[in-house]
Amino acid sequence: MAGRGCGQRGDNGWSEWGGYMAAKKRKLEEQFDKDCSNNAKQLERKSNIFHGISIFVDGHTEPPADELKKLMMEHGGVYHAYYSKDKVTYFISNNLPYAKIRKLKPNDKVVRSQWITDSIKQNKLLPTYDYEMYKDITKSRGQTELNFKRTEPMRPITSDFNVPNSDEEENNSIEKSSSSSETEDIQAEDDDHLSALDAKHPKFLETFLKRSRLHYLSSTAVAKKVYVQDLRQKLEHRQLIEKRREELKNNIQRSERDYLFKLNDEKKDKIYMHIDMDCFFVSVATRNQPELRDQPIAITHSKGKKSTTTNEHQFYSRSELASCNYAARQYGIKNGMYLGKAQELCRNHQAKLLCLPYDYEGFHEVSDRFYDIILSYTLDVEAVSCDEMYVDLTELILYLKPLHPLTFVSLLREEIQLNTKCPCSAGLASNMLLARLATRQAKPNGQCYIKKGYEQEFISKQKIIDLPGIGSSILDKLQQTSLHKSIETCKHVQNLFSLDKLKSVLGTKQGQTIYDMTRGIDIRTLAKDYSPKSISIDINYGIRFQTFDELNLFIKQLATELQKRLQQAKQKGKQLTVKIRVRSVNAPIVTEKFMGCGKTDDSSRLVNLHSFTDDLTVIELETIKLLKQMNFVVSDLRGIGIGITQLQSTIKNSHGKDMHGTRTLFDCNQFRVPKLTITTDDIQNIDEPSESSVTRKRPIQQDPTTSVVPKKLTRHDCYTPGQIDPHVMNELPAEIRQEVEEHLKNPPTTLGINSELHQINIAEKSFTQVMDHLDEAVLNELPPEMRREITIAQKLRKMESKYPPVGGKRLVSAPVSSTLINKEKSNAFNVLMNSPQKQPIPKKTTNPIKKWHTETILNEENTVPVPLNEKKLNTNQQQQQQQQPSIAGCTSLNDVKLMLREWIESSDEPNQIDLDLFQNYLFDLLNTYNAEMVHQLLIYGLLQLKTLTKTIWTDNFQILIDSVQTRFRQMYGGATMDLS
Missing domain, CATH: 3.30.1490.100 (DNA polymerase, Y-family, little finger domain)
Structure with a gap:
């Protein structure tokens, strides 16, 4: 007996102090894992409610410890036979002796066993706050006491963000603040401890966008929509989807529910899924700290250090909460609430609000995984935001049949949980509205399916305020019409309001929308093509x-x-x-x-x-x-x-x-107008300066509230392609300016009258071809105004080459006069070319030659000269032509109506260029006091649109009408055209 403990032990793995118990605990954990895998075939995994949760049971509980162990196996949790603070999430007990209560440590969670059974009944993880025991002991021990009575001098509230002057200073400030927090267990990202900067600071916008949650949400939503649209064009991704679907179809374990589910493809039944991450910002911030899940948590830039209540509301932090979890929401905290108010609500319930910083890198990572998982099964997706989307599961369920939609969604959510460590909820229904409402009912961390035939029963119980796009103002309008009856649910609206009454109260469009939504009607389909307004x-x-x-x-x-x-x-x-x-x-x-x-x-x-x-x-x-x-x-x-x-x-x-x-106006054959013939008399009159030169006005860029009168330029203010504006010359780079000056020093010899027509053709052709081959590097060196004019001329040149000239008129041409013939080599555009191509001299033809009158050339923003295409007109004919605008060669009312009808009937949706062209034509009619023709064309267009089913034509045409009405009111003293 005396030498019992003196002998040297053999090396059996337990020789270290405490080695036996550690080995025993490890053995029990391995045994639990083995039991889980062995029982997996016998016990169907019912849910994943307790994923990431581990419990330790002490004392008598109801149900007993063995039953709780079995429940954790069935619902994804972990059971520990021995208590370890590092491994155990919750201490389960219905009663503890005083000796064990004294040993409780700060932040220990002692929860009644009823929490487990209630969570299983509701098929979701419930907050533990109502089930916790000994909260006063575990909450108060070891925490820093807050001094609410101490007052501080009044000073400005800390900014939501501050900009560091350098990256080094930002790093130093973060390190300094990481050890100075007095009230928070988790260190928030530092606000840089610099004085707040305004928009004058050069780094303001960069830092603001970097730290702005609204910018993140909006930019990520656009990025996801573009990403989904790009994936639809990739063949390799479609092959990946086929592979994933085949693997899932062969390996999925089906139950009786799957074999009984039938989807009627002949009736074109649809199954839409709306899937959304739960408390996205908070879930990402705590994905590696599951022990924080049940504490009230908010995401904000501020760390909430100043918790004084002196002078009520005066010192509240006005930093807004980007997101809060469900544990915080049970105290009345909401997203967007001021931090100071949220802290007060927690204190009223003897709780503490934990403030965590933004983790944008984590947001991007989780969002990318979330999208990639879903997109690996289907591309029938409409991206909504970084953590939300609609999915049309119809085609996928038909491929995987027999399969119940909830079976697939359950597997999908589990895969998302494993890869992102963040929970999500999903709603399924026959349309997108009901699917979204089903998601609301499924939250948090659940799923809900509105079966076919139960839509009316479901929608009648929904609150009106929960419908998307419905706010308090609409609810107030409805309530005012029925003062003696409460209007809260969709059932109330169904009983109290007809369609006509809703339209009279809310307007035609909004009334129809409310009528449909309160009855569960939604005819929308997925918006697969991203086209922002x-x-x-x-x-x-x-x-x-x-x-x-x-x-x-x-x-x-x-x-x-x-x-x-x-x-x-x-x-x-x-x-x-x-x-x-x-x-x-x-x-x-x-x-x-x-x-x-x-x-x-x-x-x-x-x-x-x-x-x-x-x-x-x-x-x-x-x-x-x-x-x-x-x-x-x-x-x-x-x-x-x-x-x-x-x-x-x-x-x-x-x-x-x-x-x-989309087809354009010029794609319609009705708009092809035969060219007018010109006799040889036009060529004979080429040297005569024509006082009747016709100029066609472009739409004038005006201030929205004032009208601008174009100013005609004199001969000295105009510069043809053979001349250089001195101001433009001064703006050119030194090397190019020197080259231009040397080129201008060698004037060409005067040509004979017999070769005059050839030279004019060369000048016109070289001008347009120079624009087509202008070097990009040289173009970028030019001043913005000149670069813009050349770019516009290039686009007009391309339009002219694509669409033949109408009525002999050209979209862009080189102004040619007798002086230009002698200065063809001094053309500025030829000089600016790096390697101009030599143009062959065209053969002499009998085609009419147009002559330009320099004095009629207005600046590019207001007018474009048009060559004469008829014989010399008398004064009355010239005035009549100037007063009659045309579009695509059409001037009469009947011709324009035919053009308008063909345009509407042959195009699925209007091209914006054509809309602008037609709008400018109507403006020209108003400027020539031809309002009657404008009125008839608008009426005719509305009649043609009544037969169309797509609204995109109607919406765009209405925008055009609004613009014309605005111009009409400006010209006629506020009057409006009656289009009824």
Whole structure:
């Protein structure tokens, strides 16, 4: 006995102190894992509710420990026979002796066993707050006491973001703050501890967008839509989908429910799925810390250190909550709430709100995995945001049949959970509206399927405020019509409102929408082709300028970001809008929210651009031009935004048309007008300066509120292609300017009259061909204004080559006169070419030669000269021709009607260029006081559109009508054309 403990033990693996117990615990864990795998064939995995959850059971519980162990096996949890703080998530017990209560450590979770059974009954993981025991002991021990009575001097609220002057300073500030938190267990990302910067700082916009959740959400939504659209064009991805589907079909374990489910393909039954990540920002931030799930958590830039309640509401942090989990929502906390208010709600329930920082890298990673998993099974997807999408499962379920949709969704959600460590919820139904509402019912971490035939029963119980797009204003309007009856659910609307009554209360369009939604009707299909209506950028934070020069620098940053978004979406636009927010007269200079916009007066201006563009220079210059037209005090500016509308995709198909295959006006044979013949008398009169030269006006770029009268230029103000504007010469690079000057020093010899016609042809042809072959590098060296004019001329040249001239008129041509013949070699465009091609002298023909009158040439933005295509007209005929605008060679009302009808009938949707052309033609009619013809054409167009089923024609035509009505009101003292 005496030497019992003195002998040396053999090396059996337990020689270390405590080795026996560690080995025993390890053995029990292995045994549990083995039992799970052995019982997997006998016990059907019913759910994955407790995935990532581990429990330890102590004392008597109901159900007993063995039953709880079995339940954890069936629902994805882990059971530990011995307690370990590092491994056990929840301590399960219905009663503990005082000795064990004294040993409880801070943040230990002692939960009643009823929490497990209730979670299984509701098929979702419930919050533990109502099931916790001894909360006062586990919550209060070991925590830093908050001194609510201490007051501090009043100072500005910390900004939501601050910009470091350098990367090194940013790193240092983060390291410094990581050890200074007094009230939070989890360190939030530092706010850089710099003084808040406004929009004058050169890094302001970059840092604002980097830290802005709204920018992240909007930019990611666009990126996902483009990503899905690109995948549809890739053959290798379709092959991947076929492979994944085949593997799933062969390996899936089907149950009786799967064999009983039938999808009627003949009736074209649909199954839509709406899938959404649960509390996306919070889930990503805690995906590697599951022990934090049941604590109230919010994502915000602020760490919530200042928790004083002195002077109620005065010192509340006004940092907004980007997201909060369900544990926080049970206290009344909502997304977008001020942090100070959220902290107060938690304190009222003796709880503590945990603030976590944004993890944008993690957001991108989880979002990419989420999309890739779903897109590996189907491309019938409509991307909504970074964590949300609609999926048409009809074709996939038919391929995998016999299979119940919930079986596939359950496997899909499990795969997403394993790969992202974040839960998601899904709703399934026969249309997209019901699927989205089903998702709301399935949250959190669940799934819901609205069976065929149960739609009315389901929708009648839904609250009106839960319908997408329905806010308190609509609900108030409905309530005002039925003051004695409460209107809360869709059933109430069904019983109290007919379709006509809804239209009278809410308007025709909105009334029809509410009527359909409250009855579960939704005829929408997936929007697979991404076609945005507008792309913009708005900044309403930190806008503080003192001079217009400071504003100009910021405009360049905004224009750069807008160009980036256009290119990312693969779009170009033709209409630019500028919106500003200016401090109201009675609003304080210092806003309630630090660097916020406060109470403002909003206004906007727009301009139609010459062509579809995403050019940075054009966006910047036009924005500054519009801002100068808006009278405001720069120091009172509180918000600014610029946007591009009337978009056109830059993606072209193999035929050069847009993705929708839209036909243009010039594709219709009815618009081909035979060329007018010109006699030899026109050639004889070529030397006579014609006083009746006809100029065709282009649409004039006007201020939205004022009209601009084009100013005619004199002979000395006009420069033909053979002449160089001195201002342009000074703007050219030194090498190019020297080359031009040397070229101009060698004037060509005067040509004889017999070769005059040949030389004119050479000048015209060389001018247009020079534009087609102009070197890109040289073009980029030119000033923006000159580069824009050349680019427009190039586009017109391409249009002329694609579409034959109508009525003898050309879209672009070189102004030729007798002086130009002698100066053909001094043409500026020939000089600017790097390697001009030698043009062969054309053979003499009897084609009519047009002559241009230089004095009638207006600047490019207002008019384009048109050559004479008839014999010398008398004065009355000339005036009549000037007063009668034409479109595609058509001038009479009947001809234009035929053209309009053919255009509508032959095109699935209108081309924006054609719409602008037709709108400008109507404007020309109004300018010539031919309002009656405009009225008849609009009425005729509306009649033709009544037979169409697609609304895209109607919507675009209505925009055209609104523009014409605006011009009509400006000309006729506010009157409006009656189109009823």
